[in-house]
Amino acid sequence: MREFTQRSTSQQSSYPVVVVGAGPIGLALAVDLAQRNISVVLIDQKTKVGRGSRAVTFSKRSLEIFDKLGVGDQITEHGTQWSISRTYFGDDMIDAKNLQPEQGLKRPAYVNLQQYHVEDYLVKRAQQLPCLDIRWGTKLLSHQQDEQGVQLNLEDPEGQYQLNAQYMVAADGAHSPIRKAMNLAFDGREFKDRFLIVDAVMEADYAPERHFWFSPSFHEGHSVLLHKQPDNIWRVDFQLGWDSDPEVEVEEERVKQRLYKMLGDDAKFELKWVSVYTFECRQMDNFKHGRTLFIGDAAHRVSPFGARGANSGFQDTDNLSWKLARVINGQATDALLESYSEERHTGAMKNLQESSRSTDFITPKSKQSFRFRDAVLTLAKTHHSAKQMINSGRLSTATDQLNSSLNGDSDTMTGGILPGQVSLDAAVTTSAGPAWLLEQLAGNFALIHFGEPSEQQLKDFDLLTEIDQSLRLLVVSKQIRPSGDKRIQHMLDQDGLMAQRYLANESGEQGTTYLIRPDDFVAGRWLSWNTEKIQSTFAGCLK
Numbered sequence: 001m002r003e004f005t006q007r008s009t010s011q012q013s014s015y016p017v018v019v020v021g022a023g024p025i026g027l028a029l030a031v032d033l034a035q036r037n038i039s040v041v042l043i044d045q046k047t048k049v050g051r052g053s054r055a056v057t058f059s060k061r062s063l064e065i066f067d068k069l070g071v072g073d074q075i076t077e078h079g080t081q082w083s084i085s086r087t088y089f090g091d092d093m094i095d096a097k098n099l100q101p102e103q104g105l106k107r108p109a110y111v112n113l114q115q116y117h118v119e120d121y122l123v124k125r126a127q128q129l130p131c132l133d134i135r136w137g138t139k140l141l142s143h144q145q146d147e148q149g150v151q152l153n154l155e156d157p158e159g160q161y162q163l164n165a166q167y168m169v170a171a172d173g174a175h176s177p178i179r180k181a182m183n184l185a186f187d188g189r190e191f192k193d194r195f196l197i198v199d200a201v202m203e204a205d206y207a208p209e210r211h212f213w214f215s216p217s218f219h220e221g222h223s224v225l226l227h228k229q230p231d232n233i234w235r236v237d238f239q240l241g242w243d244s245d246p247e248v249e250v251e252e253e254r255v256k257q258r259l260y261k262m263l264g265d266d267a268k269f270e271l272k273w274v275s276v277y278t279f280e281c282r283q284m285d286n287f288k289h290g291r292t293l294f295i296g297d298a299a300h301r302v303s304p305f306g307a308r309g310a311n312s313g314f315q316d317t318d319n320l321s322w323k324l325a326r327v328i329n330g331q332a333t334d335a336l337l338e339s340y341s342e343e344r345h346t347g348a349m350k351n352l353q354e355s356s357r358s359t360d361f362i363t364p365k366s367k368q369s370f371r372f373r374d375a376v377l378t379l380a381k382t383h384h385s386a387k388q389m390i391n392s393g394r395l396s397t398a399t400d401q402l403n404s405s406l407n408g409d410s411d412t413m414t415g416g417i418l419p420g421q422v423s424l425d426a427a428v429t430t431s432a433g434p435a436w437l438l439e440q441l442a443g444n445f446a447l448i449h450f451g452e453p454s455e456q457q458l459k460d461f462d463l464l465t466e467i468d469q470s471l472r473l474l475v476v477s478k479q480i481r482p483s484g485d486k487r488i489q490h491m492l493d494q495d496g497l498m499a500q501r502y503l504a505n506e507s508g509e510q511g512t513t514y515l516i517r518p519d520d521f522v523a524g525r526w527l528s529w530n531t532e533k534i535q536s537t538f539a540g541c542l543k
Contacts (some may be wrong), residue, residue, distance in 0.1 A: 015041050015133075016328045018152055018165040020140050020178060021042050022046070024055070024089035024115060025296035026171030027122035031069050032321035034132035035443075041163060042126070043138040043154065051307065055115040056227060056235055057307035060100065061398040061422065062314045063107040068443045069126075071121040072107070072355075079111035084209040084293050087392050089377040091217050095387045099395055104497045105425050106436045110395065112208075114199075114231045115310070143168060145291045162248055166328060168292045174280075176298035182289060188282030188352065191303065193363045194501035196238040196249050196276055200259065204234055212392040214362075214377055218262040220431030223362050223392075225305075226487070233272060236262070237304075238365065244483070246276040267443075279303045281356050283348045285515070287341040295320060300348035303360060305393030312351050315399060322443065322518035326516070331468060332542040339406050339543075347399035354394055361391035398422040401521060408515065408524030408537025416503040423520045424501045427494040431480050437498060440489055441516055444470040448514040450504040452477055460531040461488075467538050470518075475502070510539060517541060 021029045022044035023401040030042040058075065100109030126132050135256075141153045141160065150168040154161055170178040179186060208228040215221055222239035229235055238258055240249055248254060255274055260267055263450045283300035287293060296313030326332040364370045379386035400421050403408070407419040417424060425438045440446070446466050452471040453461070453475060465471045465487065473488045476498055480490050493499055502525075504512045511528035515537055525536035 011348075012113045013162065014164040015039050015092065016166045017041075017169060017324065018043065018150070018163055018167075019169045019171055020044075020122075020152075021171035021173060021298070022119075022134065022136070023171060023294075023296070024118050024122060024310055025124060025175065026063070026169070027083050027119060028069060028135075028314055029169060029171065029295060029317040029321055030132055031122060031126050031129065032317055032443075033325060034126070035069070035128040036321065036325040037131055038325050039131045040134075040205035041133045041135060041165075043140065045137065045139045046134040046408055047137045049116050049119045054241060055118075055307075056112050056229060058111050058113060058118070058399075059307065059311045059396045060105070060107045061110050061396075062311050063111060064425070064438055065314050065318045067107075067166045067438065068318070069122070070117075070125050074121050075112055075118060076107060078117060078230055079113035080208050080230055081108040081111050082209050082228075083109035084207070085392075085395070086211050087380075087390055088211070088213040088216060089374075089380070090215060091213075092381065094377060094380040094391055102424075104427055104428075104495050106438070107425070110210075110307070112227050112235075114229055114233070118231075138464075139170075140178070143178070143292075147290075150291045166291065167324060169291060169324075170294045170298045171296050172298050174282075174297040174301045176294070178292065179284070179294065179298055182292070184284060184289065186284055186301075187284045188280055188301070189356070191359050191363065192242040193248060193359075194240040194242060194244050194249075194276055194278055195304075196240055196255070196258070197272065198236045198238070198255055199229070199233055199276070200236065200269045200271050201231070201233050202263070202267065203232070203260075204263065206234075210395075214373075214392070216262075218249075222278075226263070240276070249276050250274050253306055277304075279359075281352045281359075283345070283352060285345075287344055288337055293320065293324075293337065293340065295344075299344070301395075302351050302393065305358045306355055306395055307393075308351045308355055308396045310397035311415075312347060312399070315347060318519045318524075319344055323465045326468070326542060335543060339404065343401045343404050343406075346401065346403070350399055351396075357447070358391050358393045361465075362393070405518070406523065406541050406543075408540055409533060410529040413503045413525065413527065417501065417514075417522050419522050419524055422523055423514075423516055423522060426501060426536070428476075428495040428498065429480065429492040429494050430489060431482055434494065435491070437474075437491075438520060440472075440474055441518075441520055442472075442493065443518050443540070444472055445518055446472045446474055446516045447534070448474045448476065448502065448516060449475045450499065450502070450512045453529070457529050457531070458488075460529075460534075464531075464535060466539060467535070468542065471538075515541075 017040040019042045033040045083100040138156045149166045152163045211226040213224040225237040227235040287299045295316040302308045402420040475490045514525045515523040
């Protein structure tokens with residue numbers, strides 16, 4: 001385990017942002033802000049990255065966010081990539097789904113990687129950024145806030161001291177001391193069930209996919225989930241029931257007997273991590289309280305089925321970072337941060353609903369619910385409609401924001417990516433060679449325009465950059481040519497998937513235009529370039 005330094009040698013006492021909590025979500029936000037040249041202090045009581053496995057499955061959307069943070073390649077290459085989810089009833093497979101049937105995307109549907117590896121990569125990235133000051137072994141004793149900012153009273157082994165910040169971000173976990181100190185509600189429900197989680201090094205014949213059993217012969221009456229991680233480590237979750245004794249269930253011999261029953265008496269394995277957990281589905285009513293913002297588990301908590309916890313937290317950071325940076329830089333008012341709470345509260349609500357439905361299907365609470373579930377599972381062997389009703393934890397994807405107050409208008413198009421939906425990647429070719437569309441967005445505002453822009457449109461683009469100088473113009477044309485302007489990038493639609501996904505030919509001619517936000521969400525789309533509509537939508541994103 002790698003030890004980290006504590007108090008910085010900097011004498012600076014005031015910062016734009018202090019992030020409390022250096023788990024994966026706090027680290028991601030701090031890295032994102034620092035990459036935007038926002039000075040940020042990240043504090044945490046711990047002095048090392050823990051080795052409990054915890055989160056293990058990271059979605060395509062999280063991988064795309066990791067790309068923007070500079071760690072996407074390392075995490076994808078280190079992790080176990082998969083897209084197939086298999087479901088069993090008893091010992092019979094009743095369903096197999098490809099969770100990413102679309103081709104031509106840079107990142108796989110999911111990657112399994114122990115959370116501490118993700119944290120390690122983010123820490124290494126953080127240490128490369130001069131705007132980011134990480135202070136380990138530092139405890140937040142108390143804080144006070146007013147309309148101007150937040151005063152934090154801190155303690156480390158050298159003693160107590162104070163920091164001032166324009167904004168404080170609470171990334172301090174599901175039991176958030178900051179949320180409790182502010183007496184903020186965290187409403188929801190507790191699920192009265194227990195699960196044994198085991199990480200074991202072992203040889204197994206299972207494909208590196210998601211395997212979920214309802215009432216298998218090796219664990220009758222309960223469910224089991226199996227995932228492969230790197231280094232031949234497998235994650236197994238055994239449902240135990242509410243009446244189980246957690247202290248008994250984690251005993252080494254008892255855990256081994258469960259694995260022998262599952263894998264066979266001659267199985268060879270080594271236990272790496274064992275724990276018993278229960279879970280809750282809860283969330284705050286508002287993620288912004290004055291100058292304090294809540295992200296990740298501090299703001300919302302879901303069951304582990306569907307890998308919605310950490311993945312939704314990374315979507316929080318991607319939504320918040322660009323807004324916070326622009327408020328701090330004076331490009332937008334504090335009101336923009338209300339849209340963070342609006343959009344991500346909606347996302348959290350959807351995650352809680354999906355997570356609760358999954359849990360209710362996996363662990364029915366009445367005899368009638370059990371009969372219904374088992375009838376669905378029985379019918380699923382032969383009926384496609386019943387397969388659609390199986391819910392073993394529907395996996396995390398990017399959450400739509402179709403009703404966001406930041407969405408602009410949209411010309412009538414049939415299907416495609418709507419305002420409030422995240423952009424889809426596609427292979428492109430630039431003057432530098434083969435590339436990907438999301439790489440060209442690079443975490444900034446961008447206009448995607450199909451066809452060569454006219455001289456007037458280029459002049460209008462100059463005026464639009466006065467709203468936000470980071471705006472880029474991505475021209476999808478039939479030939480690559482240098483523009484002489486670093487803000488403008490020409491590219492070819494390598495496989496024709498951009499035109500297909502962005503409905504470039506819906507109007508029967510070139511000219512389709514999209515405004516994309518820094519978090520890759522579509523803000524507005526038009527069948528042809530319309531400066532007035534673009535300007536109105538752009539300004540609305542920085543209200």
